[in-house]
Amino acid sequence: MSRRAGQRIARGVWDLAGLDAIRVAVCQLSLDAAWHHIFFNSQLSKVQVGEVVFLVWRIWKGRCWSVHDHVQYLPPALHRQFRVQVEEWQDASSSQPREQTARRLPSVSHPSVSNPPGGLLLRFDGAFNRATGGSVGFVGYAEGSSLVCAYGKFYPGLNDPFLAELLALRDAMLWCVNHGYYNVCFCGDSQLVTRRATENEVHHESGGAILEEIRLLKSSFFFIKFVFAPRRTNRAAHLVAKTALASAARHSVDCRYLLFNPL
Incomplete structure (x- = not known):
């Protein structure tokens, strides 16, 4: 899916959900936050939630697997289309060599970050x-x-x-x-x-x-x-x-x- 098509779908998601926080979460690739807003902070019906989940997943190709917990609310036609796209995406991902998909970034060491004792x-x-x-x-x-x-x-x-x-x-x-x-x-x-x-x-x-x-x-x-x-x-x-x-x-x-x- 092209970037422009993803943007059009994203705009549809924002209009449907009506929440600025969903827009921010999707833009920042923080899909867990987007799911949380959709499921717990919006007034959408279960069918609308299913449609939103499907559209957001179309943008980022299933990077957040909590989407599967809510597929049951999709209309039958969208449910079948979702399953087909998931299988196609998984097949395409597994067929690519790991060396090509890995990001080649310079190795930079950073100090480990942990809590101070009791802090x-x-x-x-x-x-x-x-x-x-x-x-x-x-x-x-x-x-x-x-x-x-x-x-x-x-x-x-x-x-x-x-x-x-x-x-x-x-x-x-x-x-x-x-x-x-x-x-x-x-x-x-x-x-x-x-x-x-x-x-x-x-x-x-x-x-x-x-x-x-x-x-x-x-x-x-x-x-x-x-x-x-x-x-x-x-x-x-x-x-x-x-x-x-x-x-x-x-x-x-x-x-x-x-x-x-x-x-």
């Missing part, structure tokens, strides 16, 4: 739109990868990605202090923010005031660590930030419903 692993990210503003998002995991929090917030007029990342880290630190988490590993996908947060120097650059707040907040923690991680491992926080950007909510929004399947 929290908190992933943060920022997003921005030059026309409207920026947003922040952060997601907290306890030991065992259990979801603790997921919050997003919109900042109108913010159009600097560096400032968005800094605000995401600051808001995450404030949340931890206010909720009694003092052993925290903060993980973000901005090397500059990670480096600036680790240093104790005050920089007279864009975001200097926010960096000063971060430096002062660091003294509130018993254990604190800042770790850089690639974007692909930070998708949950990125999804929360994008959702806050789409909703333009100027107050903190609880986004745990987006992440019912943690990590």
Whole structure:
């Protein structure tokens, strides 16, 4: 299926579901979040849910296998077509050599990210739109990868990605202090923010005031660590930030419903 055809189908899904969050989830390839919105947050009938599932699956060719749990609600004609396409897709995938399908990326080593003993692993990210503003998002995991929090917030007029990342880290630190988490590993996908947060120097650059707040907040923690991680491992926080950007909510929004399947 061509990219343009997939976009047309996606627009049909958005019109049918009527939820901005589904649009954001599909655009970010976070299909688990899209399924969650469709099944638990929309007012669609079971037949409509089945049609939405079928259309979204047509876009990304079954990358999220939870689709099979809801195929029973498809109309008979769509159900047969779905089964045929699943079989064709599986046959085509299994016939391709593994060497051709694997992504050939340079080998880059990153420090392992884990929870401090009895503490929290908190992933943060920022997003921005030059026309409207920026947003922040952060997601907290306890030991065992259990979801603790997921919050997003919109900042109108913010159009600097560096400032968005800094605000995401600051808001995450404030949340931890206010909720009694003092052993925290903060993980973000901005090397500059990670480096600036680790240093104790005050920089007279864009975001200097926010960096000063971060430096002062660091003294509130018993254990604190800042770790850089690639974007692909930070998708949950990125999804929360994008959702806050789409909703333009100027107050903190609880986004745990987006992440019912943690990590």
